[in-house]
Each structure stands twice: as C-alpha cells, then as structure tokens.
Amino acid sequence: MYREQIKVLDCTIRDGGLINKHDFDEKFVREVYKAVAQSGVDYMEIGYKNSRELFSSGEYGAWKFCDDEHIKRISDGVESNVKISVMVDIGRVNMDQIKPADQSPVDMIRCAAYVKDVDKVIAMANHFQEKGYETTINLMAVSRDRGPELDEALHQIEEEAKADVLYLVDSFGYFYQEQIEDLVKKYKAIAKSKEIGFHGHNNQQLAFSNTIEAIIHGANYLDATIYGIGQAAGNCPLELLVGFLKNPKFDVRPVLDVISKQFVPLREKIEWGYLIPYAIAGMMNEHPRAAMALREGEHKDDYREFYESIVDSGYGGK
C-alpha cells in the first residue's frame, strides 16, 4: 500500500529495552541503526529520556537515559536520513535538563501517558514542541478507557496540544481489526489537525494486521520493531511491515540481514514473542505483568492454571 505520507518508526531499542533494562551494547545498537537507515525507515526510537535523579545508572543501561554522546556514538559516520526519537513518561523526566532541539541529536520526543493524565501529557508535549522538537502524544492502554473520558481527552488534545501526531496504542494486545477501525475513525474525526499513529502489541498475533487496518483507515505513523522484539509478546515485526508497504524507498533486505546476524542469536538469550501467557493476557485485556512474572518462575508453562488465576482475579478488578 503506497501513501507518500506514511512514516515508519522503528522502536526496536526502546521497546526491546523493556526486556533487558535498556542494556543493549553500542555495537548492537549501531548495527540496528545501520539496518534501519538502509531500509528507508523514517524514525528510530532509541530509548527513554529518564532523569538520572530517579533511576540508578548502575541498574539500567544507556538507553534508559539516551545521553547525547551515546546517540552520537552509535550514529556517527553512518550514512543516514533516519530521524532519532526518544520516549518520555509523565513524571520520569526532568524537562528543564532537555536542551533545545537545535543543540540535540534528537529530532522527535514522544510523550506517553494514560488517558487520566491527558492534562500532564499535553503540557509536557507542548514544552518540547516549543523547544523545537517534533512531538507525539501516545495515549496508552485505551482498551481500558473507551468511555466518555477517551472522547474528552481526544477533544482536549485537538484543542490544546501542539503535538504533530496522536498515537493510538494497543498496550495490552487486546484489539482486533473492527475495534481498530472504530478507534482510528474516532481519533481522526476528533483530532482533525493531527496525524494519527498506531502502536500495536502482538499478544494475539494481531499487531501486524491491526497496523494494516490502521493504515487502511488513514493512520500515517506506524510503529514496528525488528523481529517483533519488545516487552512480553513484542510488537509489529518491522520486516513484515516493510515487506507490505509499497513505497519504493523501503527495502526489507537490511532488516533481514540484521535479524540473521543479531536477532536470531539474541532470541536464544532473551525471550519475547508469541507465548500462551501473553496471549491469555491479551484476550483478557490485561497488562502482561502477571504473565511476565509467570515466565520467570518455575511454572512458566502451566497455562490453564494461569488462565484460571486471571479469571479468579476478576480480570484484575473484582
């Protein structure tokens, strides 16, 4: 499907970093950067911009903080048109420490928040937009917040936020295509001045098809990760998305190459992707944290018992 406005954002290192405390070594990140650049992908999200006052530098790797010098070290000398993105969460970043865009290797700052924090995320995104960054607002976990509070948040974003892009985020890998159609249409109808983005999770093997559905209904910013890496079930696989898009600038071969050389060996060491506990969490519209805890314990393959435990907990809200 060819639509010139479509932008692909690779968030391999950012979402993948949630599995390994953002501790990818520089050689690995540089190989990913090269592959992303060569494949014609528009943005690479390299990590979170967190305050070092809140998180220990000893406990987390470089991509929890994304210092300018780290970003420069993985990108210097690589021929590239890729823009660099970082993600920020409400209350975890010291905004005053972020330099203006013209003094930074970062091009885009993506601001993530739950619907209830819409005021905070608008203020944060406006702050960064005024510093010269491209900004997005990523409303997380909306599968749990589809009442009037969602409509209100969307109206408020349209009226008050300077952000370029508003993302629909399927945090729990819960949605299927009819719900994506409905939501993308709603986002576009209310947030008329914004581009719409989509970020899926792959709990039920629906991240790629939901991304296609979002494209069909007009979303132009599309998140994906190499070999689907990401927290728990992971994300929409970049290789499938790039293989699907018809824009001549995209080339799937560099992505295939880096999967062979870097991601197949990595998958032997750390786990992500389709696993039954994550599928159960997705069906139940649940955060995968209980499933992730199960996979780290002794009973990691006791699926029926895990299912019953989720049902017994009243889907987390009885």
Add this chain to the structure above:
Amino acid sequence: MYREQIKVLDCTIRDGGLINKHDFDEKFVREVYKAVAQSGVDYMEIGYKNSRELFSSGEYGAWKFCDDEHIKRISDGVESNVKISVMVDIGRVNMDQIKPADQSPVDMIRCAAYVKDVDKVIAMANHFQEKGYETTINLMAVSRDRGPELDEALHQIEEEAKADVLYLVDSFGYFYQEQIEDLVKKYKAIAKSKEIGFHGHNNQQLAFSNTIEAIIHGANYLDATIYGIGQAAGNCPLELLVGFLKNPKFDVRPVLDVISKQFVPLREKIEWGYLIPYAIAGMMNEHPRAAMALREGEHKDDYREFYESIVDSGYGGK
C-alpha cells in the same frame, strides 16, 4: 463474536502431520482428541485418506491413511460430540475403497484441489456426498488463481457440486484482510447455496486476523490448529480462535492444557511457526517448499540470501 452457525474445525493432526509424515503416536492423538472434544470444537480432522497402493505404509504414519480401526482406537471411550473429518487429494485416494458413511467412523470428507482441477474435485466430492458423508471442497492456492478461472470454478461448484461447504484457502499465507473481505464476498455471491469456510496459513502472522475477517463477512466454517501447528509457518492457532469466539459452548482451557503438556515439548523436537523464510515466501506468494528446504540445510538463517534467491527466480515464474 457469537453466531450460532459457526463451526470450528481442528486440523491439528492433519496439517501438523505434514511436518512429521503423519507419524503422531496414538497416545498423542488421543490427548488431542480429548482436548478438542472438551473445548466444544465441532470437527477434528485427523489426517488424509490416501491409497496404500500409492504410498508406503513403512514410510508414513497411520494418519496418512486413517484406517477405521485407528480412528476408533483414539476416540473409543472418550465422551465427545466431535465429528471426525478426513482430507482427500485428487488422484491420491481409491474412492471405491471408502465405505458408505453409515459403516465408517468418519463424518466429513474434505476434498482439496487446485482451481484447474475443479471438475475432478466436484466429481470426487459428489461421490462421497452420495455415500452419505458431509463434504467440503477446498480450493487451494487461490492467491495464484484470481482471474476469470476462479469465478468460473466458483460458478461450476455452485451449479454442479453437492458439497455442503466451499473453503477459501490461503495456502501460501499471502493474503491480508482486504483481500479476504473481497474473496469471501465473491465466494458468497457466487456460491449462494454453500456455506463458506476459511483455512489460513500463518506465514505473515495473519492467519488469525484473516480468520476474523472471514467471520465478519459471513464464513461459518473455520479451521485452526492447536498452538498453530502445521506445515511451515502453521495455521490459525485454535487457542486464539476459541478465545475470540463468544459462543458459550467453547472452552479454551482444555486447549491450554494440552499445549502445556504435549505441544510445548513437541515444539522442542519439530519446528513450525513464524520464521523469516516462511514470512518471505508469504510476502512473495510462493509455496513454502524452498523455505522448508532452507530450514533443513546448513544455511537456515541466511535470510537475505534466501530473499535474493526468490527474487532471482522471478517469484518462481520468470
């Protein structure tokens, strides 16, 4: 999604048998049968009905032939409403050796063929329908045959075939939801008197979403396999489909149980599911045989080279 007419067909042993020459032991097949029965699934397809004159009994397991006594041994004594299905291919079955339905443990015979063999498959399906079986016609690989030959075949099936169900089959895991919508609508418009079925392959992680899309547009016969087992990338995972359907007769827990106990260990021994060479074959609308050969050789993770080799072969038809 609840629609009373929906029937789920588990083809774990039949499609899974393509990986191991149909050599599942009876205990394993009995465990699958129990799980399928307890989960409320409507049909279990247990293998192929092939002529022993054409295939060596030494080379292939029991489920290449599906003798009545084998079927009885895995089902006897299990409380069950599951109907038993077998698949037949053009030219591989001695039709005269198949007893009438009232003398057989088999309820349904599914007749698979390419579009070019539509005359043969109609004759075969009519033969079995006259013997008292439920029958289906499964037109394979239609992603390669979507010209006027497909319309003609569909008209001919509507006019001449006694089969109850006509299956749309995405043999190469090539389709995405817009194509499924288009084809299900076409099948229903032409084959007005038939129920429509869907059988997907999971090369691009689209088997489940394509099955949902087929449901949305009125397909009532849905194929799936436990843990997505099947040739190459496998099929729509039964656990996801049963988790999605709202019909109260379905229960996902027995499927989860048999995955824990039987399929997790089996997946350590034989390979199926999402792997890059199968994804490439799917994108290219190719039979997975080259990808399967790659996975059995020394260069099984040389994805870029495999991609180039498929491009160089002109998608198999230059």
